[in-house]
Amino acid sequence: MAGSDACSIYVFDAYGTLFDVHAAVRRYSDRLGPNAAHLSEIWRSKQLEYSWVRALTGRYVDFWTLTERALDFAYERIPDADRSMRQALLDTYHEADAFEDVRPVLEELKARDAQLAILSNGTRKMLDAAVAKNGLGDLFDHILSADDVKTYKTQSSVYDLAMTAFRCFPEAISFQSSNRWDVAGATAYGFRTVWINRTADLDEYRDLSPVAQFKDLKGLLTL
Structure with a gap:
């Protein structure tokens, strides 16, 4: 021991x-538009919320899948954000700064x-x-x-x-x-x-x- x-x-x-956790959106903020910071906040908050709900209900889904789903939800909440940047955001998040x-x-x-x-x-x-x-x-x-x-x-x-x-x-x-x-x-x-x-x-x-x-x-x- x-x-x-x-x-x-x-x-x-x-x-x-x-x-x-906000470096990915910050890197592409010019492309994402004026609500980029809000998009990042929603992405992070939903990622965490999804993990808590999964832990409480015993219905596990891995964290990368939750990260993808949280970003998709953030795009739904911020419809003017450039959706063509989705994969770039995920790639950058995967190798986080x-x-x-x-x-x-x-x-x-x-x-x-x-x-x-x-x-x-x-x-x-x-x-x-x-x-x-x-x-x-x-x-x-x-x-x-x-x-x-x-x-x-x-x-x-x-x-x-x-x-x-x-x-x-x-x-x-x-x-x-x-x-x-x-x-x-x-x-x-x-x-x-x-x-x-x-x-x-x-x-x-x-x-x-x-x-x-x-x-x-x-x-x-x-x-």
Whole structure:
């Protein structure tokens, strides 16, 4: 079993935390028109909503399929957006851009002998593509996908994947996410949690508080 040092194992959510979920639309915003940002927001919100409903009903569909369906719904809500860009958006999302702070922070954590993992709703194919595109493969000990258990966060079986991979108790893991609902779920599960609040959102789950909140990953280096 691993030791109880909460700062020796860092597990990261992927989308919104390591990878920019709005980068694809931003890249093609001129082609998509004046409502491009709104399209991106709908795409992301529906992607998450679809995952929650699937987890609650036990009717699993993989995350890439939900991503495609969410984009199609966003196009229905924003009919003036250029539909010819659909495949380009999906291709760009599949190899999502990492935020600028990701690699330097991960490198510093590795230099401190930390173990690192991704724990994401994304399929393994999605995660492998994003990690490879951003040259991060040398930094992770594990890439863990909810697809392996055919459900989504905040189901405990997804968080179990990290415990199984590292053979440790929940309190030995520092779990980082930009999604406040994910932080709440991981806190309830027993992880030591850190909210990477990149968009300065309000705290909706004050009874399930993280141990720290930072505007980006750099804050992890101060703990």
